[in-house]
Amino acid sequence: MAILDVQNIEKHFGATRVLEDISFSLEQGQALAIIGSSGSGKTTLLRCLNFLETPNQGRILVNGETLFDAADPATQREAEVRKKRLHFGLVFQSFNLFPQYTALENVTLAPRLLAQERPDFKQNKKTILEQIQAEGQELLQKMGLSDRAGHFPCQLSGGQQQRVAIARALALKPDILCFDEPTSALDPELTGEVLKVIRALAEQKTTMIIVTHEMAFARDVADQVIFMDGGVIVEQGPARQVIECPREERTRQFLSRYSEN
Amino acid sequence: MFLTVIGALNEGFLQTLKLFAVTLIGAIPLGLVVSFGSMSSFLPLRWLTKTVVWIIRGTPLMLQLIIIFYIPGYVLPGGSPWPSGEGGRFLASAVAFIINYACYFSEIYRGGIQGVPVGQQEAGQVLGMTKSQIFFHVTLLQMVKRIVPPMSNEIITLVKDTSIARIISMQEIIWAGYAFLKGSHGYSGLLWPLFFTGVYYLVFNGALTLLFGWVEKKLAYFR
Ligand SMILES: Nc1ncnc2c1ncn2[C@@H]1O[C@H](COP(=O)(O)OP(=O)(O)OP(=O)(O)O)[C@@H](O)[C@H]1O
Ligand SMILES: [Mg+2]
Numbered sequence: 001m002a003i004l005d006v007q008n009i010e011k012h013f014g015a016t017r018v019l020e021d022i023s024f025s026l027e028q029g030q031a032l033a034i035i036g037s038s039g040s041g042k043t044t045l046l047r048c049l050n051f052l053e054t055p056n057q058g059r060i061l062v063n064g065e066t067l068f069d070a071a072d073p074a075t076q077r078e079a080e081v082r083k084k085r086l087h088f089g090l091v092f093q094s095f096n097l098f099p100q101y102t103a104l105e106n107v108t109l110a111p112r113l114l115a116q117e118r119p120d121f122k123q124n125k126k127t128i129l130e131q132i133q134a135e136g137q138e139l140l141q142k143m144g145l146s147d148r149a150g151h152f153p154c155q156l157s158g159g160q161q162q163r164v165a166i167a168r169a170l171a172l173k174p175d176i177l178c179f180d181e182p183t184s185a186l187d188p189e190l191t192g193e194v195l196k197v198i199r200a201l202a203e204q205k206t207t208m209i210i211v212t213h214e215m216a217f218a219r220d221v222a223d224q225v226i227f228m229d230g231g232v233i234v235e236q237g238p239a240r241q242v243i244e245c246p247r248e249e250r251t252r253q254f255l256s257r258y259s260e261n
Numbered sequence: 262m263f264l265t266v267i268g269a270l271n272e273g274f275l276q277t278l279k280l281f282a283v284t285l286i287g288a289i290p291l292g293l294v295v296s297f298g299s300m301s302s303f304l305p306l307r308w309l310t311k312t313v314v315w316i317i318r319g320t321p322l323m324l325q326l327i328i329i330f331y332i333p334g335y336v337l338p339g340g341s342p343w344p345s346g347e348g349g350r351f352l353a354s355a356v357a358f359i360i361n362y363a364c365y366f367s368e369i370y371r372g373g374i375q376g377v378p379v380g381q382q383e384a385g386q387v388l389g390m391t392k393s394q395i396f397f398h399v400t401l402l403q404m405v406k407r408i409v410p411p412m413s414n415e416i417i418t419l420v421k422d423t424s425i426a427r428i429i430s431m432q433e434i435i436w437a438g439y440a441f442l443k444g445s446h447g448y449s450g451l452l453w454p455l456f457f458t459g460v461y462y463l464v465f466n467g468a469l470t471l472l473f474g475w476v477e478k479k480l481a482y483f484r
Contacts, residue, residue: 050387082389090387096380099483100402109398110388154484172388 001064003028003207004176009058010070011044018044019055020231026176026224029205033212033222033239037254041231042211043093046178049209050090051081062087062175089169089177093184095161097153103164104149107136107171114172139167143197159190163197170201177201179210195221215258219243227251265446266454273437274461276347280354280423280433285416287359292366299371310367317364323425326357330429347432354426362419369411373404406480413473417466434458 002025011019019041026032034042047053049060051068054076060068067084069075097106111132115121121128140149143163153161162182169177179198183191195217201208202221212218218225218239225242227235227250235248246252298310317325330353334341343349377400385395424435438455441448 052383052386082386082391085387086389088387092380092384094380096378096384098381098384098399100406110385110390113390113394113398152483168388 002026003063005059005061005064006049007059007061009045009048009055009060011041011048011053011055018231019048022058022231022233024224024226024233024236026207026209028207030223031202031206031208031210031221032224032226033210033218034226034228035212035215035218035243035254036226036228036234040228042228043180045228046090046180046209046211049176049178050088051085052090086172087175089172089174091162091165091169091177091179091182093181095153095158095165095185097161097165097168099153102150102152103140103145103156103160103167104133104136106153106164107139107168108132110168111135111171136167136171139170140164142200143167144193157190158186159193162186162194166194166197166201175207177206177208179208179212181211181213184213213258215243215255227254229254262448265448266441266451266457269437269440269446270434270454270458270461273432273434273458276351276431277420277423277433277461278465280351280358280426280431281420283355284358284362284419284423287355288362288366291359291363292370295363295367296370296374299367300374314364314367317361318368322357322361322422323428325361326354326425326428329353329357329360350426350429350431353429354431358419358422358426362415365415366412369408369415370404372411373408374400376407377403402480406483409473409477409480413469416473417469420466420469421462434461 004026006025007023009019009022010017022041022045024032034045036042044053048055055068055070057070058068059066059070066072066075067087098109101109112129115128115132118128137146137149140146143166145160145163145167148156148160148164151160153164156164162185166182182198183194186194191214195214198208198210199217199221210218210222220239222239224236225239226233227242227246227248229250235242235246235251237247242251243255246255295310295314298306299314301307301310330343330350331341333343341349343353381399381403382395385399390398423433426433427436427439430436435455435458438458440446441451441454443449
């Protein structure tokens, strides 16, 4: 069974249709890359998955459980939506780290707040917090940032900030980690370090959805690729096939812009 | 004579400080409530709050003070709700000042909250935080950092505005200084005590300026 099943998602802002009849599924441990030109609806799709936007139509299932159904208001209640978000993680294009907290605090803040809801939090407060702290350190180490744990975001380079953001998203152990153009805000010489950690996550079979303009990266790291244009999925299939010999004319046109330079 | 004057001025300044402190204690949290009202997605509440803020900011504090002190005495069946004497005058002043300053603060807060990028709130949402967790753990400190300069302006203005309470004869420092001109403590026609009150304001505002500078520096560790 697919870990994620997206069925017929539609989203409009007023009269503009931004997503139309989006359906796809994703297997546990797979990486899905979403490519497409600016304005094709990639960000909006990730925002729908993370409950930052409410789709007008469609359903979202995780592990067979219906998390969202546009036809069923009971699936859209604020208190439950908050819990459902935890199935997904989102890494933003612009990092959105909390500037007043250190790298480590950025990673541990949400787990600490969440732990307060545990029934045994009062009794085991100290051990729980120590464990969160240790897990945070470990995540930063995985991102190659052990020596930056005490630094504030403004003291870190863009690439380092984005790696902290990835650690922050991983700290809640989401089922599916989403990346929205994780390297687009970075100087070219910094994209490599971020792509490297995402590649390592793919090797460890992290289930991921990656919106990216890095075609070679999508081809090498993703299992599946979706090409979107004008709010619809034009083509989806195995990464190598979609990027190296696309079936659709529109995909070919889009990709040719990348091979030229 | 000097000691008599200083004693009287000190007493007046104590009343000034009291009004200043009580206003801050009341208006800082009340301002937050008002700012939430003015940002509410419930339209009637938003318009009501905005109208109140418009009226309070659009009319002189002196007028509001007079209305709050005198009008209830005319309209309430039980007469004026304010206790007689200096205590009542202080209470009425405190109420007027808190309402007035809460409205000014609310607009500063609103600017501060809206100045925090939406991405901060969304990052918190995606991490499963509740609205109040996002406010207290993510937005609040960033907002505080943004509002320190406009708040320090407003607070320094408040120090001087306390003298407006003289209109209902609250015995703050200007009232105390002026008394020596009009005649009191066996002196009259004495002008310098009134001018000397300026020294109190200057020293106190100097200390506040240092304090705000320190707070700004404390918050300079993040951007
Ligand atoms: N809140 C909104 N209100 C109105 N229109 C919106 C809103 N958000 C996005 N849109 C529109 O939806 C369309 C898709 O936007 P989206 O950001 O999803 O594209 P994208 O594929 O991520 O583009 P890019 O590659 O530039 O990031 C655009 O035409 C955009 O103008
Ligand atoms: Mg986008």
